[in-house]
Each structure stands twice: as C-alpha cells, then as structure tokens.
Amino acid sequence: MLFSSIAGSLILKRAERALVEASPHIPLGDEGPVFREPWEAQAFAMAVALHENGLFNWSEWAKTLGSVIAEDTKCSAGQDYYRLWLAALERIVAEKQVIGDEELHIRQHEWEEAAARTPHGMPIEL
Amino acid sequence: MAHDNHDDHGHEHGHDHGEMSHLDAMEVRVRALQSLLVEKGYVDPKALDLIVETYETRIGPRNGAQVVARAWSDEAFMARLREDATAAIGELGFSGRQGEHMHIVENSPDTHNMVVCTLCSCYPWPVLGLPPVWYKSAPYRSRAVSEPRAVLGEFGVELPSTTRIRVWDSTAELRYLVIPMRPAGTEGWSEEKLARLVTRDSMIGTGLALDPAGLDA
Known part of the structure; x- marks a missing residue:
C-alpha cells in the first residue's frame, strides 16, 4: 500500500519536500508542514495523493495555488492558508475535468444534510 | 460514563439526546x-x-501538554481543574468549540484511566491533539472496555496488578483529559520542560508520561 512501508515513508518525505517547494507561504514548523485543524491536514493529504496518482505535476500545482493566493483580495495566505489551498484543489480538479462545480455543490449540500440528521456523537456518513 | 475493570459488555456508544x-x-x-x-x-x-x-503530531495546538505541566506544577491550578476543567483550561487561553465540556481524570498508583471515544467531530483535538487512526476502530473501543489491561499491554504499558484500570467514554457532553502521573526525577523542572514529557497517548491513557532520562537536555 502507498506510503505504508519504509520505502513508502521516503516517498512521502520526498513528496512533502516537493510540495513545500511548490507551495508559496506554506506554514512550516521545525519538522515541516503544520496544521491548525484536522481538515487542513486532510486537504494537504489530498494534494499529495492526487500528485502521486499523476493528476498534476508540482509546477501545475504551484501555478494554481499561486494564482489563488494572488487573486485573494483579503490577503489571507498567512492567516487562512488552507482555505486557499482547498480552493486551489477545487480549481485544479475542475480544470482537469475530474469534478465539476455543480457536482461539488450538490455533494456539499449532501454533507450538510448528513450532519443535520446525525445525532451529535455519531460518525457523520452520507 | 465510567467502566470499572470488569465485564461490561452492555455498552452503548450512542447518545440519547436530540442534538444534531x-x-x-x-x-x-x-x-x-x-x-x-x-x-x-x-x-x-x-x-x-x-x-x-x-502528520498527526503536527495538527492542532496540542494544548493539553501545557495543561498537564501546569497541573503538575501548581496545586491551586490542579484544584481548579478538578472543579471546572473547561474554565481552568480557559485560563491558559485555550477555549473554543472543541475545548468545551472538559473533565479531568487523574492517574495515581492505585488507578489508571483510559479514554475511549465515539470520534465524532467534537473530539477535543485542540487539547489532546489529533486522535490516532486506530482510535476510531470498533475493535479497539470494545476491547478497551472488555480487556483494558491486555490493550494497554499491547501499547507497552505494564501496570502493577494492584492498579485498577478505569475506562471512560468521551462524548459530546463530557470530554476527558487524563492527567498522567508526574515522572520521578523531575523536581524543579519548568512547566515548559515538563510539557515535553506529556505525549498525546499519555493524555488518553494509552501511554504514560515520558521517562525524563529519555529527554535530551
């Protein structure tokens, strides 16, 4: 399985380095990327996995994320980095015609509805 | 809800209140x-x-280690934690949605506490850090309740047979922070240094605080 062996963790280490280089202003701690909330790490992991599966190369990622950051009028890259990161992921999968806007919006509503019908304390599932 | 260390299989993880x-x-x-x-x-x-x-150890502020270090160092803070953990943790500037409804359980030579969780979105990750992946597995949860000593053994934690093991269900309304025992040989340590001994696992009771000998100066 991907990343599960020692060789896999070296692949991840290399992917992490490449991703950090391709991602302007990414928040870093002593050991590499740091995340304020769990969803930020999930968004990071999606970029690693999509690259690993060949959906985009690092220069495409750098270009997309760079444009999202440049277009962000609130200049929130320091504050709210992974919100922009997620927007870049959404844009790149739309550009690659993997997931369309409408499909994404429908699915977002489905998750909101799933949360609303799930008693607090139970796992939220579609 | 607490489970003492005996067979207690009639155990439900659901919540019977109406909140969504x-x-x-x-x-x-x-x-x-x-x-x-x-x-x-x-x-x-x-x-x-x-x-x-x-990346699980790099997610969230992991405030709990500082809370534990303060509790070890300051008896009055410890008393406030016992009284109202959410408020006491708030004194350190840590609050917010997932930091509410906190309750502490203290380890001692007589009692070891271990937490299981339904892993809903209310897991207090700002305090405890991200839960380990195995934490969400149903077998872990049921075995932690039915045979906690064996589960702890698998994590390399051997406790004296005289130590009672209590297992607590973390829920949306009650989120537990285990205060591990302060390791011997840490007298006079600063809170900052003490906090380095407090692992995520020690705050959910699947580990102990680190041995100070293993910490480089």
Whole structure:
C-alpha cells in the first residue's frame, strides 16, 4: 500500500519536500508542514495523493495555488492558508475535468444534510 | 460514563439526546471533495489516512501538554481543574468549540484511566491533539472496555496488578483529559520542560508520561 512501508515513508518525505517547494507561504514548523485543524491536514493529504496518482505535476500545482493566493483580495495566505489551498484543489480538479462545480455543490449540500440528521456523537456518513 | 475493570459488555456508544451534528464550511468542502475523489478512484482513502497519520503530531495546538505541566506544577491550578476543567483550561487561553465540556481524570498508583471515544467531530483535538487512526476502530473501543489491561499491554504499558484500570467514554457532553502521573526525577523542572514529557497517548491513557532520562537536555 502507498506510503505504508519504509520505502513508502521516503516517498512521502520526498513528496512533502516537493510540495513545500511548490507551495508559496506554506506554514512550516521545525519538522515541516503544520496544521491548525484536522481538515487542513486532510486537504494537504489530498494534494499529495492526487500528485502521486499523476493528476498534476508540482509546477501545475504551484501555478494554481499561486494564482489563488494572488487573486485573494483579503490577503489571507498567512492567516487562512488552507482555505486557499482547498480552493486551489477545487480549481485544479475542475480544470482537469475530474469534478465539476455543480457536482461539488450538490455533494456539499449532501454533507450538510448528513450532519443535520446525525445525532451529535455519531460518525457523520452520507 | 465510567467502566470499572470488569465485564461490561452492555455498552452503548450512542447518545440519547436530540442534538444534531454540525460541520463547519471548510469541513463540508473537504468532505465533499474527498468523497467525490474517492468515488471516482482518484484517491485511496487508506492512503489519505496514512498521510494524515504521518502528520498527526503536527495538527492542532496540542494544548493539553501545557495543561498537564501546569497541573503538575501548581496545586491551586490542579484544584481548579478538578472543579471546572473547561474554565481552568480557559485560563491558559485555550477555549473554543472543541475545548468545551472538559473533565479531568487523574492517574495515581492505585488507578489508571483510559479514554475511549465515539470520534465524532467534537473530539477535543485542540487539547489532546489529533486522535490516532486506530482510535476510531470498533475493535479497539470494545476491547478497551472488555480487556483494558491486555490493550494497554499491547501499547507497552505494564501496570502493577494492584492498579485498577478505569475506562471512560468521551462524548459530546463530557470530554476527558487524563492527567498522567508526574515522572520521578523531575523536581524543579519548568512547566515548559515538563510539557515535553506529556505525549498525546499519555493524555488518553494509552501511554504514560515520558521517562525524563529519555529527554535530551
């Protein structure tokens, strides 16, 4: 399985380095990327996995994320980095015609509805 | 809810109150994107879990270690933690949605506490850090309740047979922070240095605080 062996963790280490280089202003701690909330790490992991599966190369990622950051009028890259990161992921999968806007919006509503019908304390599932 | 260390299989993880879950806007967007990518075969959920697991110690502020270090150092703070843990933790500037409804349980030579969780979105990750991936497995939860000593043994934690093991269900209304025993040989240590001995696992009771000898100066 991907990343599960020692060789896999070296692949991840290399992917992490490449991703950090391709991602302007990414928040870093002593050991590499740091995340304020769990969803930020999930968004990071999606970029690693999509690259690993060949959906985009690092220069495409750098270009997309760079444009999202440049277009962000609130200049929130320091504050709210992974919100922009997620927007870049959404844009790149739309550009690659993997997931369309409408499909994404429908699915977002489905998750909101799933949360609303799930008693607090139970796992939220579609 | 607490389970003493005896057979207690009639155990339910559900909640019988009417409150429903909520996902914030970013969580919704992440789940939507991820679930579509998984369905279309662009990402493998197990690979995503493994990547996130690699970063699990770098997620969230992990405030709990500072709380434990303060509790070890300041008897008055410890008393306030016992009284109202949410408020006492708030004194350190840590608050917010997932930091509410905190309750502490203290380890001693007589009692070791271990926490299991339904792993809803209300897991107090700002305090405890991200839960380990195995924490969400049903077998872990049921075995932690039915044979906690064996489960602890698998984590390399051997306790004297005279130490009672209590297992606590973390829920949306009651989220537990284990205060591990302060290791011997740490007299006079600063809170900052003490906090380095407090691991995520020690705060959910699947580990002990680190041995100070293992910490480089």
